[in-house]
Amino acid sequence: MSDEPAAPEFPAPPSYRHWYRASLIVTIVLVLGVVAVLPVAVRSMQEVLGRGSDPLYDLGTGAEVSLAVLEAAEAEATYVNLGMVDLDETTGQLTLAVSGNRACGERCPALELTFIALDDDADQRRGLPPSATLSLAPDDRIFSQSVQLPIRGQPSLYPFDTYQLWLGVGGSATQADGSQIELRPEVLVGQATVTLQNRVPDMIMSAPEAIAPEIVRAEADPFGFLAVQGLTFTRPAYLQVLAVALVLLIGVSAGLALFTRGIDDLALGFGGIVLGVWGVRSVLMPQAIGTVTAIDLALSWLILLLLLGLAIRAALHFHRHSELSLPRVRPPS
Numbered sequence: 266m267s268d269e270p271a272a273p274e275f276p277a278p279p280s281y282r283h284w285y286r287a288s289l290i291v292t293i294v295l296v297l298g299v300v301a302v303l304p305v306a307v308r309s310m311q312e313v314l315g316r317g318s319d320p321l322y323d324l325g326t327g328a329e330v331s332l333a334v335l336e337a338a339e340a341e342a343t344y345v346n347l348g349m350v351d352l353d354e355t356t357g358q359l360t361l362a363v364s365g366n367r368a369c370g371e372r373c374p375a376l377e378l379t380f381i382a383l384d385d386d387a388d389q390r391r392g393l394p395p396s397a398t399l400s401l402a403p404d405d406r407i408f409s410q411s412v413q414l415p416i417r418g419q420p421s422l423y424p425f426d427t428y429q430l431w432l433g434v435g436g437s438a439t440q441a442d443g444s445q446i447e448l449r450p451e452v453l454v455g456q457a458t459v460t461l462q463n464r465v466p467d468m469i470m471s472a473p474e475a476i477a478p479e480i481v482r483a484e485a486d487p488f489g490f491l492a493v494q495g496l497t498f499t500r501p502a503y504l505q506v507l508a509v510a511l512v513l514l515i516g517v518s519a520g521l522a523l524f525t526r527g528i529d530d531l532a533l534g535f536g537g538i539v540l541g542v543w544g545v546r547s548v549l550m551p552q553a554i555g556t557v558t559a560i561d562l563a564l565s566w567l568i569l570l571l572l573l574g575l576a577i578r579a580a581l582h583f584h585r586h587s588e589l590s591l592p593r594v595r596p597p598s
């Protein structure tokens with residue numbers, strides 16, 4: 266056993282000590298911030314993984330359909346459900362599955378239902394916005410069809426992208442004698458029920474927001490609207506929390522590797538650092554989106570800064586071993 270005294274530990278120079286203190290504060294704030302938002306992510310994941318059927322909303326009022334209303338359903342009536350089953354971010358199209366059944370005492374009227382993607386431009390537009398029409402013959406007692414409507418949103422903001430649709434519904438019923446009746450809320454009382462339901466698996470739909478039909482109706486429109494509902498779709502909260510936390514943590518990890526490793530180790534292992542940074546994308550984006558997203562931009566900038574830092578460290582390393590002295594600029598007398 267050696268009796269040699271241990272080498273004394275010299276404190277860090279004051280100039281470096283400030284950097285260590287600043288780094289300590291930043292690291293503690295980052296860790297506390299990530300720990301603080303983790304319960305939000307866990308709660309959101311529990312809601313999504315244990316997600317059952319989304320609630321039904323009444324098309325006319327936008328209110329959630331209660332169990333008492335479902336139990337009081339009449340036998341001879343028309344029931345239509347609008348299920349949002351798919352949202353294509355690339356094409357900006359929302360697919361609605363229109364399904365239902367109807368029972369009539371004698372003969373069911375022929376129905377024409379028109380679904381319109383409206384906007385707050387009734388004072389400027391001429392003609393109906395993009396729409397889709399569904400026709401039901403008198404013999405169609407059970408029906409299931411799908412229509413597509415454009416939806417507003419910015420896929421490049423993923424996972425903070427939000428999509429909106431002002432869904433207008435109108436139409437007419439043709440009686441057996443050939444007379445046509447425009448579908449109005451007072452006509453459907455006790456005769457028909459139309460509901461909305463979100464069935465897009467990876468999107469959260471807020472409760473519909475009822476919009477007054479006269480706000481979105483233009484003078485040239487061929488008919489009035491039975492109802493207009495504002496629909497908003499967002500990503501689950503855990504995706505947003507994970508995106509911010511993972512990008513920050515992988516950035517700090519890559520920065521530590523850049524500034525603490527020796528230039529030889531850094532040159533050999535820098536490819537692995539870049540692959541590790543870009544690998545976060547596959548975790549945050551399991552499904553491909555046909556546009557450049559905020560995740561792509563954040564990781565691309567991070568890789569660019571890492572490569573720039575590597576180039577600066579390499580230049581300093583070469584200058585140190587080249588035994589060249591940089592010219593000094595003398596201050597003016």
